[in-house]
Every structure is written in C-alpha cells, then in structure tokens.
Amino acid sequence: MCDTCGCSITPGNQQTAAASHAVPVLEGLLAENDRMAAHNREHFARHGVLAVNLMSSPGAGKTLLLEATVEALKGELRCAVLVGDLATDNDARRIAAHGVPAVQIGTGQACHLDAHLVHDALHGMDLSGIDILFIENVGNLVCPASFDLGQHRNVVLLSVTEGDDKPAKYPVMFRAADLVLLSKADLLPLMDDFDPVRAEVALRDLATDAALMTLSAKKGQGMAGWLGWLRAEQAALRRPRPAAARPHFGVLRA
Amino acid sequence: MHELSIARALLRQVERVARTHGHGAVRGVTVRIGALSGVEPGLLASAFPQAARGSRAEGAALTIEAVPVRVRCDDCGAESEASANRLVCPVCASPHTRLVAGDELLLVSLDLEKADDV
Numbered sequence: 001m002c003d004t005c006g007c008s009i010t011p012g013n014q015q016t017a018a019a020s021h022a023v024p025v026l027e028g029l030l031a032e033n034d035r036m037a038a039h040n041r042e043h044f045a046r047h048g049v050l051a052v053n054l055m056s057s058p059g060a061g062k063t064l065l066l067e068a069t070v071e072a073l074k075g076e077l078r079c080a081v082l083v084g085d086l087a088t089d090n091d092a093r094r095i096a097a098h099g100v101p102a103v104q105i106g107t108g109q110a111c112h113l114d115a116h117l118v119h120d121a122l123h124g125m126d127l128s129g130i131d132i133l134f135i136e137n138v139g140n141l142v143c144p145a146s147f148d149l150g151q152h153r154n155v156v157l158l159s160v161t162e163g164d165d166k167p168a169k170y171p172v173m174f175r176a177a178d179l180v181l182l183s184k185a186d187l188l189p190l191m192d193d194f195d196p197v198r199a200e201v202a203l204r205d206l207a208t209d210a211a212l213m214t215l216s217a218k219k220g221q222g223m224a225g226w227l228g229w230l231r232a233e234q235a236a237l238r239r240p241r242p243a244a245a246r247p248h249f250g251v252l253r254a
Numbered sequence: 255m256h257e258l259s260i261a262r263a264l265l266r267q268v269e270r271v272a273r274t275h276g277h278g279a280v281r282g283v284t285v286r287i288g289a290l291s292g293v294e295p296g297l298l299a300s301a302f303p304q305a306a307r308g309s310r311a312e313g314a315a316l317t318i319e320a321v322p323v324r325v326r327c328d329d330c331g332a333e334s335e336a337s338a339n340r341l342v343c344p345v346c347a348s349p350h351t352r353l354v355a356g357d358e359l360l361l362v363s364l365d366l367e368k369a370d371d372v
Contacts, residue, residue, distance in 0.1 A: 019367060019368055020278075020281050020282075020365050020367050021365070021366055021368060022282075022363050022364070022365050022366075023271065023272075023275055023363055023364045023365075023366055024362070024363045025267075025271055025361045025362060025363055025364060026360060026361070027267065027360065027361050028359060028360060028361075029260055029263055029264050029267065029285065029293075029359045029360060029361055030260070030263060030359060031267065032263055032266065032267070033263065110256075110259065112256050114259070142256070142292065143256035145292050146292035146359075147256075167339070168339040169339070171290065171338045171339040171341075172290055172291070172292040172338075173292075175290070175341070202339070204342070204349060205339060205340050205341065205342060206339065206340075206341050207325070207341040207342050207349045207350070207351045208349075209349070
C-alpha cells in the first residue's frame with residue numbers, strides 16, 4: 001500500500017485519508033547542525049586552524065592529555081582549547097594554567113557539544129593566532145558521535161582502565177574516529193583484563209583504518225607518535241590537497 | 255540521552271516544512287533511523303510527544319522506519335547485511351567495505367491536514 005495511487009484508502013479510513021495529504025521531505029534530521037558545522041569548518045579553513053574533536057568516556061584522560069600536549073607543543077604550534085562540560089569550568093582552568101587560550105562551554109544538561117555551541121564559543125576566541133584548536137567534548141561515548149562540530153579530525157580515547165571491548169559496544173563512536181588513543185598505558189601492567197590486541201580487533205571489526213596509538217600522558221610514554229600525528233595533520237592543512245593518507249599502524253601491525 | 259535534542263531539531267524541521275504547506279495541523283511524521291545512526295528509536299519515540307507539545311505537530315503520530323546495516327565489499331563485490339559492530343565483509347572477511355545503509359537519520363515525510371478542513 002502506498003500514498004500515491006490510493007490503494008491505502010479503504011471504506012473504513014476514507015474520511016481520514018481524504019482529510020490529509022503526505023508531503024515527502026527526505027532531509028537529514030541534523031541538517032540544521034550540519035549547516036552550522038560547515039560554517040565552523042569554513043571559519044577554521046580561513047584561519048588555517050586544524051580542529052580536533054576529542055571524545056571519550058568520562059575520566060579517560062582527555063584533559064591530562066591536552067595539558068601534556070599544549071605543554072609539549074609550546075613555541076612550535078599555537079594551541080587553543082574549547083572545553084565542553086556539564087557543570088564546572090575545572091578542566092578549562094587546568095588548561096588555561098598552561099598559558100593557552102581555553103574557553104569553557106557549559107552544556108547544562110546536554111550530554112554533547114553541537115555545532116551551534118561551538119560556534120558561539122568561537123566568538124570568544126581569536127583564531128588568527130591559532131594553529132590547532134582542540135575541542136574537548138563532553139565525556140560520553142554515545143551522544144557526541146552524532147553531532148558534527150566542523151572539526152577536521154575525531155580522536156577517541158580509550159583508557160586501559162576501561163573494557164577492551166568498548167569499540168564493539170560503541171560502534172558509532174569508534175567508527176567515527178580518525179585516531180584511537182589507548183590512554184593511561186602506564187597502568188597496563190596492572191590492568192591485566194585489558195588486552196590492547198583485543199581492543200584493536202574490536203576496532204578493526206568496524207572496518208575502519210583509523211590509526212591506533214598507545215600512550216600515557218602522565219608518564220610521557222608514547223607522546224611522540226601523537227605529537228607527530230598532530231604535526232602531520234596540521235601541515236596537511238597547508239598543502240593544496242589536504243587528503244593525506246592515514247598512517248596505518250596499531251598494536252596488531254606494529 | 256541526545257534523543258531529546260534530535261526530537262527538538264526534528265520538530266523545528268517539521269514546523270518549517272509544514273509552514274510552506276499552509277496552516278493545517280501535522281497528523282503524522284515519518285522518519286528513517288539507521289542502526290548505526292547513533293539514535294535509539296525507542297528513546298526518540300518517547301522524546302517526540304514532549305518535544306511536540308505546543309507545536310502544530312502536537313499529538314501527531316511518529317512512524318519510525320528502522321534501517322538495518324548493509325555493507326558493500328570493495329574486494330569481492332558482495333552486498334550483505336551486517337551488524338553494527340561487525341562491518342567487515344561477511345562473505346570474504348575483507349575490511350574494505352563501504353556502508354550502503356544503516357547510518358540514516360532522515361525526515362522522510364509529513365502527513366498534513368488539508369488546509370480546507372481547518
């Protein structure tokens with residue numbers, strides 16, 4: 001039955017059917033967000049800013065990683081950070097203490113950032129002196145995956161204190177990742193339930209070629225790979241063809 | 255729970271489309287939700303009436319067309335149904351697959367009351 005030829009109209013529903021008409025739309029539910037994300041992306045492009053959306057569960061170490069990262073890149077690449085948080089500005093203050101611009105985005109009850117929130121926050125930030133803008137999303141492996149912010153790259157942290165099957169449990173998030181960081185790797189010797197190989201198998205089951213790296217921001221282990229990735233992505237922005245091949249390495253192929 | 259945000263965005267879209275078709279009430283809204291879209295159909299269905307309150311879609315029936323995940327393999331060419339967390343080719347196990355269905359998040363159509371009934 002369809003709404004075109006009238007085959008859906010029976011004597012019983014004739015009144016109802018005749019009183020209404022179907023209007024086809026076929027438009028994305030997030031069209032409004034996507035338009036704003038495209039606007040943000042143009043804004044980043046105009047200023048030569050690499051925008052990196054950082055996502056993870058709460059407590060996977062996003063803020064500590066950012067603190068170590070902006071510190072390591074000091075004098076080389078100018079960083080700024082937008083921090084999405086439900087209630088406090090603790091994380092933004094931690095990052096600002098390292099002397100980089102950090103703007104807090106209070107999301108209230110919202111469990112994710114959207115393109116409009118990021119756009120509003122950009123009004124409080126001068127992008128002309130920035131090379132890399134990190135967007136620290138709300139700690140949540142579900143909701144942030146659905147909202148394009150205008151970022152160039154998605155980085156997802158999976159800490160070794162979590163389950164190594166997280167990519168199988170949150171496929172939408174991990175499929176969106178351009179880079180997966182196994183964080184808090186200094187704890188690996190203690191966390192014998194977490195197997196990095198199993199984590200990568202679950203990731204590869206999503207048919208993604210996202211790079212996977214293991215690091216500890218706290219102990220400074222594995223930071224060189226991550227910093228190198230950032231440098232390469234930032235440099236790729238300035239090339240006429242930004243489609244740099246994704247480095248293909250991880251636990252399985254190392 | 256981002257389904258309430260999605261429901262609100264949906265309602266804004268519904269209002270916009272309905273406005274271009276006269277003044278009638280919205281009786282039905284049909285959306286298409288893929289299994290890999292990140293949106294839980296049940297949660298959207300329960301958020302919808304709340305988001306619709308006070309709009310011209312208040313009381314409208316929400317129809318959700320659930321779309322299963324399908325992948326096409328670049329290596330063997332097979333097109334198969336897949337599960338959300340296993341997107342490699344079910345036929346030849348190649349990781350070089352492309353999603354052909356399952357990430358939809360679409361407003362498909364509206365069922366509008368005819369203006370002359372109002």
